[in-house]
Amino acid sequence: MKAKIQVVLCKCCTEIPSVLRLESLSKLASESNNVMSVMTVDAICDGKQLAPVMNDVKQKELDRAVVLACHKKDVSPTLLRAYRRAGVNEFMVELVNIREEVVLPHANEPERAQAKAEAKLRAALARSLMLQPLERQTEEMKTRNVVIIGAGVAGQAAAKEAAKAGAHTVVLEKSGKTLKVPGVVMQHSTLVGAEGYGGNLKLKIRAGEKVESLDAAALVIATGGGWTQLKGSLAKAVKDAVPLYKLNEQVQVDAPIKGPVVVVDSPDPSGKTMAVQDFAWDETLETVVELKKKHPETEIWVVFQEMRAFGLSELVYKEAADAGIKFIRYDKGGVPKADPKNPGVLSVRDFSQGEQLNIRFGTLAFASIPANPDNRLIAEVLRIPMAADGGIRRGSIQRWPVSTPRPGVFVCGSALFPKSREAAEAEGEAAGAMASAFVKRGTIEFGGVVAEVEQEKCSACLTCVRTCPYEAPFIGAAGKAEIRIQACQGCGMCVGICPSKAIELRNYTDDQIMIETRTLLGGDF
Amino acid sequence: MIVAKRKPLGEIVEMLAPYQKITVIGCRSCVAICLAGGEKEVKMLVSALKIKNRKEGRKQQIDGFVVERQCEKEWVKEVEERILDSDVTLSMACSLGAQTIGDMYPKHLTFPGLNTGMFGVPEEQGVWSEKCIGCGNCIIHTTGGICPIARCAKSMLNGPCGGSANGKCEVNLEVDCAWVAIYDRLKLQNRLDLIENFTPAKDWSTSHSGGRRIYVREDAKLSQHQKKGKEAVQ
Numbered sequence: 001m002k003a004k005i006q007v008v009l010c011k012c013c014t015e016i017p018s019v020l021r022l023e024s025l026s027k028l029a030s031e032s033n034n035v036m037s038v039m040t041v042d043a044i045c046d047g048k049q050l051a052p053v054m055n056d057v058k059q060k061e062l063d064r065a066v067v068l069a070c071h072k073k074d075v076s077p078t079l080l081r082a083y084r085r086a087g088v089n090e091f092m093v094e095l096v097n098i099r100e101e102v103v104l105p106h107a108n109e110p111e112r113a114q115a116k117a118e119a120k121l122r123a124a125l126a127r128s129l130m131l132q133p134l135e136r137q138t139e140e141m142k143t144r145n146v147v148i149i150g151a152g153v154a155g156q157a158a159a160k161e162a163a164k165a166g167a168h169t170v171v172l173e174k175s176g177k178t179l180k181v182p183g184v185v186m187q188h189s190t191l192v193g194a195e196g197y198g199g200n201l202k203l204k205i206r207a208g209e210k211v212e213s214l215d216a217a218a219l220v221i222a223t224g225g226g227w228t229q230l231k232g233s234l235a236k237a238v239k240d241a242v243p244l245y246k247l248n249e250q251v252q253v254d255a256p257i258k259g260p261v262v263v264v265d266s267p268d269p270s271g272k273t274m275a276v277q278d279f280a281w282d283e284t285l286e287t288v289v290e291l292k293k294k295h296p297e298t299e300i301w302v303v304f305q306e307m308r309a310f311g312l313s314e315l316v317y318k319e320a321a322d323a324g325i326k327f328i329r330y331d332k333g334g335v336p337k338a339d340p341k342n343p344g345v346l347s348v349r350d351f352s353q354g355e356q357l358n359i360r361f362g363t364l365a366f367a368s369i370p371a372n373p374d375n376r377l378i379a380e381v382l383r384i385p386m387a388a389d390g391g392i393r394r395g396s397i398q399r400w401p402v403s404t405p406r407p408g409v410f411v412c413g414s415a416l417f418p419k420s421r422e423a424a425e426a427e428g429e430a431a432g433a434m435a436s437a438f439v440k441r442g443t444i445e446f447g448g449v450v451a452e453v454e455q456e457k458c459s460a461c462l463t464c465v466r467t468c469p470y471e472a473p474f475i476g477a478a479g480k481a482e483i484r485i486q487a488c489q490g491c492g493m494c495v496g497i498c499p500s501k502a503i504e505l506r507n508y509t510d511d512q513i514m515i516e517t518r519t520l521l522g523g524d525f
Numbered sequence: 526m527i528v529a530k531r532k533p534l535g536e537i538v539e540m541l542a543p544y545q546k547i548t549v550i551g552c553r554s555c556v557a558i559c560l561a562g563g564e565k566e567v568k569m570l571v572s573a574l575k576i577k578n579r580k581e582g583r584k585q586q587i588d589g590f591v592v593e594r595q596c597e598k599e600w601v602k603e604v605e606e607r608i609l610d611s612d613v614t615l616s617m618a619c620s621l622g623a624q625t626i627g628d629m630y631p632k633h634l635t636f637p638g639l640n641t642g643m644f645g646v647p648e649e650q651g652v653w654s655e656k657c658i659g660c661g662n663c664i665i666h667t668t669g670g671i672c673p674i675a676r677c678a679k680s681m682l683n684g685p686c687g688g689s690a691n692g693k694c695e696v697n698l699e700v701d702c703a704w705v706a707i708y709d710r711l712k713l714q715n716r717l718d719l720i721e722n723f724t725p726a727k728d729w730s731t732s733h734s735g736g737r738r739i740y741v742r743e744d745a746k747l748s749q750h751q752k753k754g755k756e757a758v759q
Contacts, residue, residue: 461558499564500553500591
């Protein structure tokens with residue numbers, strides 16, 4: 001059957017026509033092969049303007065579309081849904097970003113912008129003819145369990161929220177602490193293995209001496225942070241340093257605190273440990289202000305490398321400075337040091353004055369919560385990426401703040417990076433809600449853009465099996481690689497590395513990519 | 526498997542510069558698996574050559590594909606036309622593949638695209654290490670399963686030598702001393718007594734020293750009669 005393309009040009013209100021001549025793009029489109037219809041709309045993101053576009057599709061029985069508009073993320077879900085209803089497979093809709101990629105960067109050079117837009121249109125039309133419709137498949141979830149790892153602040157919040165939404169919760173807690181959280185609590189338990197994929201996960205849990213298996217539909221990582229001891233030269237000289245949270249507790253319960261008090265911003269100022277996060281700053285500022293209020297006579301110093309007092313914390317900083325708390329900034333050239341022969345003195349070079357200071361202290365506290373060492377084990381078991389500072393990496397700070405790249409696996413609280421109790425609680429609730437929403441779907445959707453093996457070409461070299469972060473490829477009964485499509489995330493890593501070019505990613509096949517590239521750049525290569 | 530490495534692009538470009546029509550042929554066996562000369566590498570090299578030619582204004586016709594095993598005549602025969610249609614063939618197989626094509630078509634030019642290195646094993650994704658040099662007389666049952674010929678820089682039979690320090694080799698401080706590895710393995714197997722054994726000089730006549738080696742298996746060879754029959758069928 002002959003391909004029938006619809007081309008849609010979006011004006012983005014007035015932004016796009018202010019740089020591009022849409023009539024000439026429209027003419028180029030209408031003169032191209034297989035283009036049956038060209039439409040110009042004011043704003044494709046406006047639901048009302050979709051109706052005539054979709055009517056056109058139905059009337060002319062079009063089977064594919066090229067839409068020139070803005071960033072994919074802004075338009076795609078609604079647009080693709082509309083096309084699906086109008087009978088066009090969503091993988092046959094080609095989106096071209098002429099706003100962020102053409103109009104905005106070339107606002108002052110309309111001729112170049114026009115040429116770029118035309119090249120992109122030609123490439124998209126060439127690719128459009130190579131597209132194949134793809135279908136997604138579904139599988140029933142076999143359980144409704146939401147498993148939460150860690151019963152700290154974030155974990156408890158997640159369990160409560162998930163249970164409130166009707167999910168069956170199982171909380172794994174490493175220690176023996178008893179908890180009032182809904183659902184099952186497994187004490188002295190840790191996650192040691194995971195097979196399957198979000199929706200139908202088979203977990204292996206070590207509970208005490210035994211290893212048990214547990215089915216889970218979704219998983220929330222709430223392992224929390226971990227404290228370290230003072231390290232490096234400071235540790236050798238100061239034996240009784242207290243972590244910031246201990247100092248905070250002492251202040252709260254009015255325990256006697258020996259002045260003067262010095263708070264250092266890192267457990268290892270001369271080492272590679274990252275300087276404290278914004279949270280630790282909030283905690284530091286609140287602690288010292290409270291301490292100063294309760295003991296106005298105590299001299300307080302805060303020794304820091306980089307101050308990060310965001311938002312309203314700025315006011316707390318001002319309050320602290322007004323109360324006479326001294327803030328001393330240092331840099332790598334003059335890190336705080338202590339000499340065992342001269343106990344009770346911290347020497348540091350004041351960066352702003354260039355002056356060496358010897359600060360006498362009664363109590364030395366240090367801020368910073370490094371990441372929980374359990375994170376690494378859990379990330380390995382679940383095969384999810386870690387962030388550089390030792391936390392679990394989240395999907396995207398704006399769009400998926402409590403998700404991991406693995407569907408059905410969520411993360412919250414200090415497992416991501418150190419944060420305050422309030423923030424951990426809020427994230428816990430969010431992760432609990434996300435997990436229960438995921439479970440409530442009852443089915444897993446997969447397929448579409450997934451890898452596919454051409455078995456004749458496969459030499460069973462295991463390269464894909466070793467490379468895939470999701471354990472999607474395996475060597476099947478025929479002695480050739482196969483893809484577990486429920487696990488495949490369509491990332492294309494196996495496709496890129498396969499030495500025999502036996503794997504292709506659907507919707508991004510070599511042919512589809514090459515025709516687009518060749519049209520854009522011209523020539524054979 | 527046989528482990529090889531692609532020659533630097535500059536060297537390949539220089540080799541091919543005088544010719545017009547070039548055929549690049551990869552191999553789907555060892556060199557595909559060690560990421561040196563499979564279909565992906567062939568396609569990438571062809572693209573790289575085309576891009577370089579376009580940048581430098583050189584005109585060449587370059588085509589690339591793979592065969593199942595380039596060291597076997599039958600597979601090469603299948604692409605005979607494409608080979609002979611070109612001015613030069615760049616073999617992306619190990620030297621065995623390149624020489625097979627060369628022997629089959631002695632008038633035709635066949636150049637190597639890879640440097641064939643060793644018999645190696647993939648230690649992890651992207652890392653290969655040499656473990657055998659094909660000496661033709663295996664002794665690893667006496668050395669805890671570790672070959673001192675391949676893995677010791679001096680191929681010592683009674684080791685370690687005085688240059689072994691902290692488990693590393695004096696020839697290259699990043700390389701583990703094979704004899705320390707042998708000691709550790711024998712200890713693990715409760716066979717440390719073996720390290721006391723003196724091993725006299727090895728019979729090297731089975732190795733490369735005697736010139737090209739040819740292995741024959743009489744029972745597998747076709748008889749004159751069978752050969753004639755095959756010819757008749759063809």
